[in-house]
Amino acid sequence: MYKILHKESLGTNLHLLEVEAPRIARKAESGQFIILRLKEEAERIPLTIADYSREKGTLTIIFQEVGFSTRELAGCQAGDTILDLVGPLGVPSEIENYGTVVCVGGGVGIAPVYPITRDLKKAGNRVFSIIGARNSGLLFWREKMAEVSDQLFITTDDGSEGRKGFVSDVLKEILDKEKVQRVWAIGPMIMMKVVADTTRPYGVPTIVSLNPIMVDGTGMCGACRVAVGKETKFACVDGPEFDAHLVDFDLAMKRAAFFKDKEQQALAMCKCGGERR
């Protein structure tokens, strides 16, 4: 059992949980994720490690309510426990001093991009960060991101905060002005695809973190397979980070949508608190 120490709302349907998990915190690195299962009947939900404290033995996860399981998780309060928590899974980000880097976080993707940005900064990079969302209510961690960036840009689709437009607009401007060695982009699949298309003509190596449907997270089931270049990779053990220019995003998006109708069925059974009728 893993205790929830702290819960916070970060915006519309956006939640932060700080969870006690000393063994995982001891090993966690940026770019990795955990899988949790709230209770016996629940799904295994993969979530990126947004932050960790080795001293306190805690992990921070941030998630968006998108369907039944995340809604159920949102029903948890500080003091509640999570039945299973496993990790840290996946390959850590390759942090080096590249020179100048750009970190892009879209929506809930701001959470996983934060520790990467922080580590890149610590490693001596000059860091430009861009965070964006549909509207201001979906943005969070502006200060934390600003702290670890040389310069932070904010965009919203509707112009309710920062610049009106997409993260890729700002990214393009930076690429036009600066010699950038590497780009990280984490967010909705479509955003990552657009970022990949933006950096491609500049030939800047670009890393995205994919979030396909997973079951075990240890390379056993193959649910998380993605086409990268000519190869099939398992995102849970080979990733979740991949070379954005080689990822088949169209296929990845189709695979991610596979259980949509089933999820609707589950959602129809649930009251807003995440309980079942």
Add this chain to the structure above:
Amino acid sequence: MPVQDAQARKNNFHEVALGYTPEMAGEEAARCLNCKNPQCVKGCPVEVDIPGFIQALKEGDLKRSARVLKEKNNLPAVCGRVCPQESQCEARCILGIKGEPVAIGRLERFVADWERASGAPQPERPVPKNKKVAVIGSGPAGLTAAGDLAKMGYQVTVFEALHTPGGVLMYGIPEFRLPKEVVRQEIDYIRKLGVDIQVNQVVGKTFTVDELLQKEGYDAVFIGTGAGLPNFMNIPGENLTGIYSANEFLTRTNLMKAYLFPKYSTPIKVGRRVAVIGAGNVAMDAARTALRLGAEESSIIYRRSAEEMPARHEEIEHAKEEGVRFMLLTSPVAYTGDENGHVKGMTCQRFSLGEPDESGRRRPVPIPGSEFELEIDTVVVAIGQTPNPLVPRTTEGLVIGKHGNIVADEESGATSRPNIFAGGDIVTGAATVILAMGAGKRAARSIDEYLKRKLRREVKG
């Protein structure tokens, strides 16, 4: 043995084989000759005293019968259900030469079930030894090694990556063949022997084997992480949705209880026409599961002929009775999808059989121009698993074989590192429950020898 009616059972997940009644068990046990030199025992990888447990059963002393069984076998109710007895103990039974061998597996199941129903006695705990052993993986290999080491008095901790112990017994083999409650109770017995089972611990991630040895103070490690990496054919369209590995398909169903969706939150989607590629036990399980999940048609697609099918005979028969179709000498070469990226058809090719290959089976040869299209909306790829690479990749100095397996001595389980032992599917590649258990048993023995030597050295100072 009585079984659930085929028409009824293909709509439920209840156990297919119903087990003997006490009368049937008595009659069957009475056939055993109690041979002086019992050949059956030689066919058993964990050396169960077969005539011993059958004689006790014959005398009506079920308690003693169960005790004799458990002396060698920590998981008798599991083995009584899934072991390929027909090619092991029963294949050697003297009565089998002229007629029917004693149904040893069914008797084993009967005795184990009786004991569970009547409350298994608390096992005795030996004098504790001051040595700690870590067991990685809680499949039959790991559980057996752990149970035997605990019986010898060692402090044993099992580390399991998933949230439920049992390995393939829990996530792979379906409820209708091996009820999960049966597995759970046998695992409880291992716990009662003093074994500490820690779930959600991915060795290689949460900690490495070397950290267990150096930082956590374990004196030896047994690796029983199985063959959990699914093989794919790498043919066009294989990543379309609706194409599952058998592991995903079965894990969603068994471990995550997708057949109880939405009471359980994990979904599974099965279309009207399901094709299962392969013809081993895993394929039979997938094909029969598909029917139970509502498929109208479920077909086994296999590139060799009926004779070469690796599944147990009984499972093939059960699948046929339930209506699974067999398309033999056939294999897919490509899949096609609809606009949503969902599989809607597959191109198959027909095969003939040529000369025997290195596996001793006749080699399948594709027939040029024999391609044909099949309408299909769900595919389960069940063409085998290779060893899970997480532990091999993160443990220095372990010699790894061609197929990603850990190289270990068959008799002792010894690896290239003195305090690390390994056994089960991670060493042999996908095999059987009882072979994994045999390997766990032998490794426990050599870990004991290793630790005794170590203890002697320590005493000498």
